[in-house]
Every structure is written in structure tokens, then in C-alpha cells.
């Protein structure tokens with residue numbers, strides 16, 4: 602455990618028209634973005650970037666080749682969703698450049714975590730360490746993104762519900778160290794989310810702040826504890842297992858929301874609280890909305906026990922024993938009737 606004074610989490614600047622503040626850095630910057638967010642902002646940029654790079658992949662092999670081809674600029678500006686922020690962090694870390702992040706959607710916590718999510722084959726690996734000198738949260742930019750994407754961000758906070766159960770389970774069955782104070786602070790993030798659910802649904806300024814500050818707080822707790830225990834557990838393991846099986850991406854926050862509900866059942870926890878929050882926020886978490894088939898969910902549940910051991914993931918509910926055929930069928934039926 603680190604002393605809380607030693608842990609730094611990017612400070613967010615909130616406001617309107619924040620792109621105007623980038624006039625001094627853009628001429629020296631590689632702007633890492635994607636077509637849609639770039640189209641949205643290009644006429645509002647106060648200066649032309651030295652170079653614009655459109656992210657296509659975070660696959661490790663291709664990534665390093667792409668990075669070698671980028672021009673040398675002192676600053677990297679990541680503008681867009683999780684992919685653009687991850688790529689910008691990766692480039693800033695690899696070539697020791699200054700980093701500015703401008704998320705245009707708050708569907709996940711990539712803009713506050715240090716490491717970049719890189720794909721190696723069908724697996725996600727967290728690589729590097731980068732810290733933005735500026736993190737701009739522009740209410741107009743984020744408000745212009747599709748509401749369902751912003752609403753999905755709540756999934757990476759709902760995960761606290763099942764992650765904390767796993768942590769207590771690991772204490773009881775594996776003698777893992779547990780910290781009551783940090784667990785209570787993580788649980789408080791969920792309380793805030795529950796109170797602000799109407800604002801999260803409407804993507805108001807309050808809703809955007811609640812998400813961003815919730816991400817900052819959970820990342821701070823994870824850094825203090827030097828592991829993801831306060832935020833990530835079996836619900837994320839199910840998401841990783843599914844992605845490894847199918848090799849296709851899903852809307853992360855929405856998928857984690859569904860997996861949180863399913864994990865609750867195996868933990869014998871009450872699932873009604875995360876369910877009602879997800880419903881009030883209108884997270885598109887149902888299998889049909891995610892494009893998730895019965896077969897793929899069933900295969901994920903059948904494989905999860907072997908997967909968590911093979912991947913050496915920190916102990917959680919699926920470490921106990923393989924799920925029986927009947928348990929899998931019941932859980933799939935339940936998920937498809939939500």
C-alpha cells in the first residue's frame with residue numbers, strides 16, 4: 602500500500618469551449634484522434650496541429666510499427682474516446698512526450714488510468730505509464746457524443762459492487778490482505794452514482810462530473826492499494842473471457858454492467874441495486890443491445906473457471922469450481938430475460 606500523499610491522479614479541468622486553451626500546444630503536437638471526433642472539432646481548433654494521426658488499431662504488433670512512423674513532436678494530444686486516449690498515452694510513454702488528453706466521450710476510464718490498454722492477440726494487456734499535464738473535460742464536446750456511450754461509462758463504477766465482494770472472498774479463502782477503509786471509500790463512489798442516476802441518464806454537467814470524479818477516485822484507490830481490487834473483479838474477468846473467446850470488441854461499460862449483474866448471482870449477492878441503477882441510467886446492457894448470443898455467453902460461463910486460473914487473475918468467485926451445465930443454463934436464461 603502506498604501513502605495517499607504519494608498518489609497522483611490527473612486533475613480534470615471542466616468547462617465549455619476548452620479547445621481554445623490548446624492554441625499554445627497544437628503547433629507542436631501530434632493530434633491522436635479518430636475520424637468522427639476530429640470532424641466534430643476541426644473547425645474549432647485554435648491552431649493547426651503539427652500532425653494528425655487517426656488511430657486504427659491497438660494491436661501490439663501493428664502499434665509499434667505505426668508508432669515508428671510518427672513524426673517527432675514534443676507533445677501528444679489524445680482527442681476522442683478510449684482508443685484515442687490509449688494510443689496517445691502509449692506514444693507519450695514510449696517516446697517520452699508531453700501528454701494532453703481531451704476525451705470526447707466518458708464511456709470508460711482510459712483518460713485517468715496511467716497504462717494503455719493494448720491488444721495482444723485476443724487479450725488486453727496494460728502497458729506503459731503516462732500522465733497528462735492537462736485533462737480537459739469539455740461539457741459541449743462530451744454532450745455531443747451519443748448519450749448511450751456516455752451512459753455506459755457507469756459500468757466501470759458498478760463493477761465496484763462485485764469487485765469488493767471478490768476482495769472479501771479472497772480475504773476469507775486465500776488470506777489476502779484487505780483494507781476496510783479503502784473498500785468503504787470505493788463503496789461511497791457507488792452511493793454517489795446511485796444519487797446522481799438521473800443526471801447520468803441525462804448526461805448533464807453534474808452527470809459528467811460524477812462519472813469523471815468517480816473514475817478519478819477509483820483509480821486513486823487502486824493506486825493507493827497498488828492493485829485493481831477496489832474496482833475490478835469477476836465481472837471484468839467474464840468480459841475478458843468473452844472477448845478472448847469471440848475475438849470481437851463490445852461496448853466495454855455496457856458489457857461490464859451485464860457481467861456485474863451475472864456475477865452478483867454467483868456471489869449470492871443482491872443484484873437489484875446495480876440493476877436499478879443501470880435501468881435508471883439506461884445503460885444498453887441487455888444481451889440484444891450488446892450483440893451477445895446465448896451460445897457465446899454460455900461458452901464464457903463454461904470456460905470462466907479455467908480462464909481465471911490460466912490468466913492467473915486475483916481470486917474471485919469463479920476461482921471456486923467450474924460451473925455446472927445447469928448453472929450455466931440458468932444464468933444464460935436469466936440474463937436473456939432481464
Ligand SMILES: [Zn+2]
Nearest residue numbers: 757837853857
Ligand atoms: Zn473496465
